[in-house]
Amino acid sequence: MKEILFVGNPNVGKTTLFNTLTSSNAKTGNFHGVTVDEKVKKVNFYGKEFECVDLPGIYSMTPNSYEEEVSINYILSHKDASIVVVSQSNALQKNLLILYELCELERDVILFVNKMPKGGVFDIKKLENNLGIKLIFANAKNKNEVEILKESIFKDEFKSNKINIKICPNLLYLKNKISKNNLSQNLQNFFIYKAFSGSKYYQKKLNIKENDFCFNDENDNFLQNNLLEKYNYISSILQKSNYVQKRIVGQSKLDKIFLNKFLCLPIFLLIMIGVFYLTFFSLGAFLSNCLRFLFVEKLGWLCVQSLKNCCQLTWLVDLVDVGIFGGVGTIISFLPQVVLLFLALDILEQSGYISRLAFMLDDTLKKVGLSGKSVYTLLMGFGCGTSACMTARTMSDKNAKIKTAMLAPFMSCSAKLPVYAVIGGAFFGANNIWIIVCLYILGIVVALLLSLFFESTTLKSNNQTFIMEFPDYQKVGIKHIFTTILSTIKTFLIRIGSLLLVLSIIVWILENFSFDLSYVKLSSKSSMIETLGKIISPIFVPLGFSSWGITSALLAGIVAKEIIISSIAIFNNVSSNNSNFMQSVSNSLKLSTNVVYFTPASALSFMVFCLLYTPCVSTMAVLGKEIGKKWTIICILMQFVIAYITAMITFGLFNLIAYLGIVNSLFLILLIICIVHILRKLLNKKKSKIVNVKCMGCNRCK
Amino acid sequence: MEIFLTLDNAKLKKEYKIVSLCKNIDIGTKTRLYELGFLPNHKVKVVSKSISQGVLLVEINSVALSIRKKEASCVVIK
Numbered sequence: 171m172k173e174i175l176f177v178g179n180p181n182v183g184k185t186t187l188f189n190t191l192t193s194s195n196a197k198t199g200n201f202h203g204v205t206v207d208e209k210v211k212k213v214n215f216y217g218k219e220f221e222c223v224d225l226p227g228i229y230s231m232t233p234n235s236y237e238e239e240v241s242i243n244y245i246l247s248h249k250d251a252s253i254v255v256v257s258q259s260n261a262l263q264k265n266l267l268i269l270y271e272l273c274e275l276e277r278d279v280i281l282f283v284n285k286m287p288k289g290g291v292f293d294i295k296k297l298e299n300n301l302g303i304k305l306i307f308a309n310a311k312n313k314n315e316v317e318i319l320k321e322s323i324f325k326d327e328f329k330s331n332k333i334n335i336k337i338c339p340n341l342l343y344l345k346n347k348i349s350k351n352n353l354s355q356n357l358q359n360f361f362i363y364k365a366f367s368g369s370k371y372y373q374k375k376l377n378i379k380e381n382d383f384c385f386n387d388e389n390d391n392f393l394q395n396n397l398l399e400k401y402n403y404i405s406s407i408l409q410k411s412n413y414v415q416k417r418i419v420g421q422s423k424l425d426k427i428f429l430n431k432f433l434c435l436p437i438f439l440l441i442m443i444g445v446f447y448l449t450f451f452s453l454g455a456f457l458s459n460c461l462r463f464l465f466v467e468k469l470g471w472l473c474v475q476s477l478k479n480c481c482q483l484t485w486l487v488d489l490v491d492v493g494i495f496g497g498v499g500t501i502i503s504f505l506p507q508v509v510l511l512f513l514a515l516d517i518l519e520q521s522g523y524i525s526r527l528a529f530m531l532d533d534t535l536k537k538v539g540l541s542g543k544s545v546y547t548l549l550m551g552f553g554c555g556t557s558a559c560m561t562a563r564t565m566s567d568k569n570a571k572i573k574t575a576m577l578a579p580f581m582s583c584s585a586k587l588p589v590y591a592v593i594g595g596a597f598f599g600a601n602n603i604w605i606i607v608c609l610y611i612l613g614i615v616v617a618l619l620l621s622l623f624f625e626s627t628t629l630k631s632n633n634q635t636f637i638m639e640f641p642d643y644q645k646v647g648i649k650h651i652f653t654t655i656l657s658t659i660k661t662f663l664i665r666i667g668s669l670l671l672v673l674s675i676i677v678w679i680l681e682n683f684s685f686d687l688s689y690v691k692l693s694s695k696s697s698m699i700e701t702l703g704k705i706i707s708p709i710f711v712p713l714g715f716s717s718w719g720i721t722s723a724l725l726a727g728i729v730a731k732e733i734i735i736s737s738i739a740i741f742n743n744v745s746s747n748n749s750n751f752m753q754s755v756s757n758s759l760k761l762s763t764n765v766v767y768f769t770p771a772s773a774l775s776f777m778v779f780c781l782l783y784t785p786c787v788s789t790m791a792v793l794g795k796e797i798g799k800k801w802t803i804i805c806i807l808m809q810f811v812i813a814y815i816t817a818m819i820t821f822g823l824f825n826l827i828a829y830l831g832i833v834n835s836l837f838l839i840l841l842i843i844c845i846v847h848i849l850r851k852l853l854n855k856k857k858s859k860i861v862n863v864k865c866m867g868c869n870r871c872k
Numbered sequence: 873m874e875i876f877l878t879l880d881n882a883k884l885k886k887e888y889k890i891v892s893l894c895k896n897i898d899i900g901t902k903t904r905l906y907e908l909g910f911l912p913n914h915k916v917k918v919v920s921k922s923i924s925q926g927v928l929l930v931e932i933n934s935v936a937l938s939i940r941k942k943e944a945s946c947v948v949i950k
Binding site: 230232234261263264267367370397398418419425429431434525530532533566636637638639 | 892893898899900901902903904905906907908909911912914919920922923924925926927929931933934935936937938939940943
């Protein structure tokens with residue numbers, strides 16, 4: 171089966187073209203580095219089978235980040251694959267550099283120029299003739315226009331326009347070193363040129379060390395002249411093809427507001443508060459109530475009543491009532507809120523706003539050892555920690571990549587949303603929005619502090635750069651909004667129908683059967699989960715929640731965070747037959763006779779613990795793949811310890827405020843801070859005196 | 873007489889011509905800058921700066937891109 175690779179600069183529309191051509195629904199975005207892994211899909215064009223592969227964006231065949239390495243590895247290891255080079259009509263000069271290098275690699279290519287609004291104009295025939303390859307000028311979003319590309323792939327109109335590579339005479343001696351490789355003359359020259367350009371990737375491939383080069387001014391000039399030659403060649407071709415670039419890509423009048431020093435941060439905060447308000451209250455809450463009414467209160471009631479009429483098995487009725495509709499029902503009712511949150515993040519991403527935010531926040535993030543590019547990973551963490559960890563690949567520095575991936579789980583993901591809504595709603599009522607905002611901010615603050623700690627200890631960023639293109643602002647179309655909503659619903663329902671349903675049933679079985687498999691409601695024995703939970707629960711006494719039900723829910727939450735709230739509903743035996751299901755779940759949390767109960771202090775401490783503790787299994791797996799076993803284990807343990815300490819402080823502070831009142835508590839905290847500060851100063855004075863005693867009298871200090 | 877300066881000291885919205893890239897920059901970053909068009913005689917313009925002025929928004933080859941002051945200080949312009 172013939173392979174077709176989609177290659178091009180970041181953010182030119184490769185994934186959009188891939189989606190249109192293969193009728194896929196791969197994630198697209200208006201930001202550098204949305205695609206970080208290859209996406210493969212088998213398709214049938216006019217009766218012939220092809221394998222289409224969408225690759226992360228690259229500027230040239232020299233990788234500068236981990237996601238670029240994925241692309242280049244794929245291109246070099248799939249020698250027989252044909253390549254569709256995707257470029258944009260408004261930045262052809264920069265986009266064609268990769269085409270030039272693929273021609274140097276003697277690869278068969280087709281050039282696809284994505285028609286952009288107010289994009290550059292050129293003579294298509296002339297450009298096609300001058301480049302000597304097939305050119306298609308179409309809108310990547312338009313299915314009819316993309317049909318021409320389908321035909322060209324089917325007719326195999328891929329062509330190779332071989333460009334001979336000259337290498338610096340000083341480097342000819344390197345050829346002897348790599349003669350064992352089965353590479354053609356041109357490819358050998360290409361690899362040597364790239365290794366000489368400083369690319370560790372090619373140096374490693376050719377088994378040559380940096381010391382093998384005698385890097386001097388002559389070589390430096392060669393490198394510069396070589397790229398200048400390529401640029402001039404491309405410019406001359408574009409000139410001959412009457413190419414006129416109409417405007418500057420990434421510039422807009424809107425930037426006067428979004429890039430304003432004084433407005434940018436308040437605007438961002440307003441956007442985020444608006445998103446949370448829309449998600450947790452107003453529209454999100456309304457839709458959530460509607461779904462709960464339909465799924466749990468009506469459908470659940472109907473199913474349980476019919477089952478009661480035709481089945482005498484109490485445990486089966488209880489399983490359907492509490493285990494399935496009670497457990498899964500609590501999660502499913504949050505579907506509208508999860509969809510709204512994902513949609514808001516997607517709109518921010520599509521509009522091109524995230525690049526502006528990354529630009530404005532790079533200064534601050536640089537101080538804690540991150541870069542503006544981390545903004546995307548951290549924001550994606552609000553949606554799903556698993557996919558957010560993967561986006562850390564866009565970092566050029568290894569330490570920054572590890573740090574960014576480790577910090578993503580600290581962002582409050584959408585799976586934790588039901589915990590805040592149910593528990594916070596039960597104890598803090600209308601003020602819950604501020605509690606939720608504070609929790610999101612706490613996640614960010616802890617992540618930044620941790621990054622600062624790593625930056626000053628083991629994971630110092632060595633060579634972090636922030637060279638990033640600005641995309642144009644884009645209108646988010648209705649079609650795109652519908653696609654995002656549908657795909658989020660689909661992913662959520664699949665997750666509920668598979669993993670969460672099975673987990674809910676397992677939790678129900680563990681809660682209702684003892685180790686000798688007798689039904690606990692008909693006997694006086696302890697259930698399996700009760701026995702296990704009671705062993706672990708003493709650990710959480712300092713945090714204010716020592717009931718076995720809470721600890722068991724936290725344990726189940728390691729598999730998937732959504733399961734925490736469904737487990738609580740199961741443990742408290744909340745039936746789907748209640749007229750107001752969610753109110754019953756909330757009320758059950760306040761009754762000390764129930765398995766799971768909280769006080770306001772322990773509820774807040776529990777929410778803080780859920781925000782920060784060990785990530786879910788899928789995030790752990792991705793972390794293991796991205797940053798290695800050692801750092802994954804460190805990350806898991808560190809998250810648990812941080813969550814424990816922060817929750818303990820929260821519990822203590824809340825109780826203190828409740829006991830002494832806000833003013834007295836603040837006074838006490840200030841007093842403690844002052845005492846600690848004075849003690850530190852005194853200790854430092856003592857230390858400096860000790861240093862003076864050891865002084866050898868060199869008088870340098872004077 | 874022509875005055876040479878580095879990109880981090882450039883005036884806002886004034887167009888300059890690139891002379892060269894300094895040597896005190898790692899070769900990987902240098903190659904990436906070359907690839908993005910930071911080549912001799914190419915025109916460059918600083919359009920905006922970040923909150924604490926540590927990142928510049930520059931316009932090169934009709935494309936807007938962000939670059940840190942540290943990297944910009946390696947671009948010699950006139």
